[in-house]
Amino acid sequence: MKSAQAPSAEPLSKARLRVWLKLLKSVNGIETEIRRNLREEHGTTLPRFDVMSALARFPDGLKMSDLSSYLKVSNGNVTGIVDKLTEEGLALRVAVPGDRRAQVARLTAKGRAAFEDLAQHHEDWINTLLEGLSAGNVDALSAHLDSILDRQMEED
């Protein structure tokens, strides 16, 4: 007895490769535009925005190591970015009582205000860039991404 599925002209691995390239192109296009907006309209960068965004979610601050694992970047990376934000008065480091190795990074009031402004514009940019997606499209796309993300959870 034959297989239930029709023979495909293209193996599934090729179709997956093709959709991967399309995924990459979509994300890179949006990311390039966001970086351009951040630079030209706000004189900042995406890594800085990402760090500020993480710190905004944790008003009590985040240990440097928690910040880097949250953002999935190296420890050394966040060191430099927090250094710069601190020089500009947007963030600060606070000693952790009871552990002199650790420090917690926090946004200053100025940093919070700057982030609120950036975040609103960021949402607007994304809303425009994803104009082609209806509410239904968003849900369907989200479900497909979940099946990719599920696999990533497993491997750690």
Add this chain to the structure above:
Amino acid sequence: MKSAQAPSAEPLSKARLRVWLKLLKSVNGIETEIRRNLREEHGTTLPRFDVMSALARFPDGLKMSDLSSYLKVSNGNVTGIVDKLTEEGLALRVAVPGDRRAQVARLTAKGRAAFEDLAQHHEDWINTLLEGLSAGNVDALSAHLDSILDRQMEED
């Protein structure tokens, strides 16, 4: 008379922002794994793979400027990468007859062989990373990405 659409607890812009973050997470997760495989198993990097991949598609070679616009990166960027590939005997620059400003970058035989090996592994890695997507999922996801990409075409 009331609007046909039910009031949503969450505005569409928030839903789009959420799916954008998920898109980013999916792509970054896959990309990190590909970079790790390229580094640990083949001693190379994604930018080098991308350049080799572009050159492999154009056996007669690509002008440096065509290469950078094809890859959507800066001119200066490909200069450095082609320099390194050339030092290693994987690529070479050929003068363009009739225009002494321009040069065409090409893969050497060694470069083509190296790329074939990388490309096969790359397809395998993607096939595994996207294991969660059936053929039908791939097509549906692809359609959604098209509606994002369509918009990117417009703005140039």
Add this chain to the structure above:
DNA sequence: TCTAAATATTTTAAGCTTGAAATTTTAGGG
């Protein structure tokens, strides 16, 4: 022919990113 603008590429400075090494501090076993 001369020359200004356009084109192709490389160079440069600044910032991002990583993995690995170095530093400081803490924790635990003897």
Add this chain to the structure above:
DNA sequence: CCCTAAAATTTCAAGCTTAAAATATTTAGA
């Protein structure tokens, strides 16, 4: 108490990336 391992962070070297400046060449117009 001592000493080794683990943990938190920073420093470092190397590579990627960009925008802008510099260089070289070609094109087109006066």
